[in-house]
Amino acid sequence: MNNTAHTLLAKAADLGASADLIIERKRDFSVMVSQGAVEKQQASQSQIMGLRVIHQNRVGIAYSEATDEQALERLLDNAMTAARYATPDDSQTLSTITDTLNSPADLVVEDQWTTEQKIAAALNLEAKLLGHKLIDSVPYNSLGEHYIEKTVLTTAGLQATHNERVAYAYAAPIAKDGNNNAMLSQSTAGRSFDRLDLQRLEQDGATAVLDLLVGKPLVSGRYDVVFSTDKLASLMSIFLSAASGKAVKDGVSPWREQLGNEVGDSRLTVIDDPLNKNGLGFRSFDDEGQPTVRNTVIDRGTLTQFLHNQATAKYAKQAPTGNGARSARSNAGVTWQQLTIAPGTDSDLLSGDYLEITDLTGLHSGANAISGDFSFGASGYLCRNGERLHAVRGFTVAGNFYDMLKAQIAGIGEQQYWTSQRSALLPSIRWQGLAISGS
Amino acid sequence: MLEQQTAQQVLDHALAAGADFADLFVERHLQSIVKTLSDKVDTIDSGETFGIGIRLVFGEQVLYGYSNDQSLSALLAVTNDLLAGKTSSKRQPTIEFQPVSHSNIHPSDLTLSKDLHIESKLDYLFAAHNAAKAASDKINQVIGMVLQREQHIQVFNSDGLVASDVRHYCRATTNAIAKDGSMQANGTFSDGGLIGWDLVQRLKAQQAGEEAARQALVNLSAKPCPSGEMAVVMGNGFGGVIFHEACGHLLETTAVAKKASVFHDQMGELIANPVVSAVDDGTMANAWGSINIDDEGMPTQRTQLIKDGKLVNFLADRLGAEKTGLPRTGSGRRQDYRFAPASRMRNTFIEAGTDSFDDMIASIDKGIYAANMGGGSVKPGTGEFNFAVTEGYYVENGKIQYPVKSATLIGSGPQVLQQISMVGSDMALACGMCGSISGSVPTSVGQPSLKVDRILVGGNA
Numbered sequence: 040m041n042n043t044a045h046t047l048l049a050k051a052a053d054l055g056a057s058a059d060l061i062i063e064r065k066r067d068f069s070v071m072v073s074q075g076a077v078e079k080q081q082a083s084q085s086q087i088m089g090l091r092v093i094h095q096n097r098v099g100i101a102y103s104e105a106t107d108e109q110a111l112e113r114l115l116d117n118a119m120t121a122a123r124y125a126t127p128d129d130s131q132t133l134s135t136i137t138d139t140l141n142s143p144a145d146l147v148v149e150d151q152w153t154t155e156q157k158i159a160a161a162l163n164l165e166a167k168l169l170g171h172k173l174i175d176s177v178p179y180n181s182l183g184e185h186y187i188e189k190t191v192l193t194t195a196g197l198q199a200t201h202n203e204r205v206a207y208a209y210a211a212p213i214a215k216d217g218n219n220n221a222m223l224s225q226s227t228a229g230r231s232f233d234r235l236d237l238q239r240l241e242q243d244g245a246t247a248v249l250d251l252l253v254g255k256p257l258v259s260g261r262y263d264v265v266f267s268t269d270k271l272a273s274l275m276s277i278f279l280s281a282a283s284g285k286a287v288k289d290g291v292s293p294w295r296e297q298l299g300n301e302v303g304d305s306r307l308t309v310i311d312d313p314l315n316k317n318g319l320g321f322r323s324f325d326d327e328g329q330p331t332v333r334n335t336v337i338d339r340g341t342l343t344q345f346l347h348n349q350a351t352a353k354y355a356k357q358a359p360t361g362n363g364a365r366s367a368r369s370n371a372g373v374t375w376q377q378l379t380i381a382p383g384t385d386s387d388l389l390s391g392d393y394l395e396i397t398d399l400t401g402l403h404s405g406a407n408a409i410s411g412d413f414s415f416g417a418s419g420y421l422c423r424n425g426e427r428l429h430a431v432r433g434f435t436v437a438g439n440f441y442d443m444l445k446a447q448i449a450g451i452g453e454q455q456y457w458t459s460q461r462s463a464l465l466p467s468i469r470w471q472g473l474a475i476s477g478s
Numbered sequence: 479m480l481e482q483q484t485a486q487q488v489l490d491h492a493l494a495a496g497a498d499f500a501d502l503f504v505e506r507h508l509q510s511i512v513k514t515l516s517d518k519v520d521t522i523d524s525g526e527t528f529g530i531g532i533r534l535v536f537g538e539q540v541l542y543g544y545s546n547d548q549s550l551s552a553l554l555a556v557t558n559d560l561l562a563g564k565t566s567s568k569r570q571p572t573i574e575f576q577p578v579s580h581s582n583i584h585p586s587d588l589t590l591s592k593d594l595h596i597e598s599k600l601d602y603l604f605a606a607h608n609a610a611k612a613a614s615d616k617i618n619q620v621i622g623m624v625l626q627r628e629q630h631i632q633v634f635n636s637d638g639l640v641a642s643d644v645r646h647y648c649r650a651t652t653n654a655i656a657k658d659g660s661m662q663a664n665g666t667f668s669d670g671g672l673i674g675w676d677l678v679q680r681l682k683a684q685q686a687g688e689e690a691a692r693q694a695l696v697n698l699s700a701k702p703c704p705s706g707e708m709a710v711v712m713g714n715g716f717g718g719v720i721f722h723e724a725c726g727h728l729l730e731t732t733a734v735a736k737k738a739s740v741f742h743d744q745m746g747e748l749i750a751n752p753v754v755s756a757v758d759d760g761t762m763a764n765a766w767g768s769i770n771i772d773d774e775g776m777p778t779q780r781t782q783l784i785k786d787g788k789l790v791n792f793l794a795d796r797l798g799a800e801k802t803g804l805p806r807t808g809s810g811r812r813q814d815y816r817f818a819p820a821s822r823m824r825n826t827f828i829e830a831g832t833d834s835f836d837d838m839i840a841s842i843d844k845g846i847y848a849a850n851m852g853g854g855s856v857k858p859g860t861g862e863f864n865f866a867v868t869e870g871y872y873v874e875n876g877k878i879q880y881p882v883k884s885a886t887l888i889g890s891g892p893q894v895l896q897q898i899s900m901v902g903s904d905m906a907l908a909c910g911m912c913g914s915i916s917g918s919v920p921t922s923v924g925q926p927s928l929k930v931d932r933i934l935v936g937g938n939a
Contacts, residue, residue: 076539078539079539079541079818080540081542082559083544102523102525104527105526121521124519124522125519213738220859290515290619290655293662368523368525369521369523401854401866404852409663410662410883412884413884414938433934434934435705435934476705476706
């Protein structure tokens, strides 16, 4: 495959283009069980090549899953054709690095789990959940893994290969009591099946859905809110796209004229930390082969930098920050690698009355990153002094995220927590006076 | 595409190893995306995917794998990987294929394999951009996109079925962003169909740009939305997302068969207000959610789901039909060869009624008119759904008062279906992408304007 890739890049260079080629290979396994039997078992391997050419400052993209000679010829033709129509943009550029880079070997952690053991673990998870009184069924319950190999090669001579393995499990039990019912999904992820805490997944999943089953309506009003780590990460991920150099270059980021200004509470420091190996978001270089670094984006409330790929960095006259994201099918965007928020100093974060929100629905549709407005369905717990009083459900939470960052942070906790997917590391944040709509 | 003899050998091998049923889904998929940003070309990309999905069924158990390689050896290797641990075997007679033909009711001429049509697409997108910018100097940015796809499929199964089809999809979107000081808001116009770039014949660039700009400017001036339970009038077209989320997903046998739907035992029952009749129709010419045959090779059909409030049908794929004993409805769909098929919606809509829009608004003391909707989601096991209002207005004393910012509406399917009290006559469809267990598939949602007497509005006022 590498010879083919080098031949293709040499042909692009002969046409006067600089180019990079992404080769993605994936190997997946998953098993879904239902009612004590395997419902679906999937095993697959796939590969795709994506070529980006830059010719006279014009970019063209093409991709193919076929790798025969004809397909590769078409790949180059299509990319060059696309480039002919593109508007010249002198910020379009590729990494000048000429090294051979490889991700650390320990991102692929092997274990001794056989297919039968994986099936048995999924069946056991379902059986354990069904052992809880009032849990009626577990219609969605799965265990699986991905092996991912992603190589980027450039006409300059860079060859960077990222290899990793991720194992995961999730379960969505339904609890029923008469006509009343509740359903919640919980998940976990790790580098290998050995590192999945399936017992905790079962216990937390059962507790959460059984609590929700007896959840009460909530009276409309303004509440202090603490989101669970997963939901805080979801909320942050949607709106922190405002720090993307691509969103700035495209003129859509609400922060595009805010560099050096206060965009958040003075206690808030937000970092992208791809080099924290305890998380599954670890990356030693990005999808354009740029070595990653720890980037402080918001420093004690001040927007200190945007995240960049090669093109947005050149446009902004900054150095690339290692945040280039490119799949075989697309031009480079910008991504957060591993969101991290620095711990705060508020030891009394959970004093008094507040609302803990543990589930949000409509995340993909109820948020507008252009305006900052959001409105989601929610459930969680009414709490007092760190103790959950009772579960609440069937309400909405709404606000404007960019306003909240500046004016509604009541406190930031001292302890950081990983999300269940180990993709972000965040302290608890208490938000003041969010609009809750209920009964 | 795949040689019939290769398919025969793979399916024979699967049956000989004890499978009760097996099928192959062969897909070659061309795609082109043209994006503009302001008055510039942002990116143009194109590509080709090719793969074969192999499904083996043992009783109610499904084994699924896929390969990008169509050689017999590669397909047998995937099959053997899936069969690992299966010890039973039985001799089977060689499968004899009987090709199934179907008519193509979705004519397309300007197809992707003929040409990428880049210049024509750019002409359209730049004209829409100019129209949006001309609407107001507050329009700060305009983002345009034309997506075109051409999906060639072949289905072979162990019952001897061979079917093939070519699907042409095209969708055009204009997104305008308005800015005033530090405030930003956006608006979108989108249209698409199961059609090639022939779509351009019904697209009106001026209308697309002006509509996206109008929404963005309305949202820029919007006030915080009131919250609480109140009456809501849903606009026609994308307002149909309420039925898609509140009911449609709960009628897919994918959820029904495992009793993960609150409606699994409600067939024949009155599950909605009698003013509600609803249909899922795969046969509408050139509509975004239409197909000729489903991804299991069955000709698609029009399926009445609810008639005068009564549940009359579920949407069934092959396995769903086997598990529930219900007839198949030509609804087995998947994103691509990486996914096993599942029962999915096509063009789903509430049928036209007789109420007037003005009467609906006039009947409201305090509520919301949701003119445009974003996406939503549902938990099928409980029927709890949500969807977003992207253009809304506060209504008081029977009159539309002022625009309100985006809000999410939440409720439970069984309850909200009873709360639909008025249904208008202005039925329209709108395009969307629906994500579920077999990936993301094109679906239309639709409805006439309708009134929901009580639903929880999640505002920020």
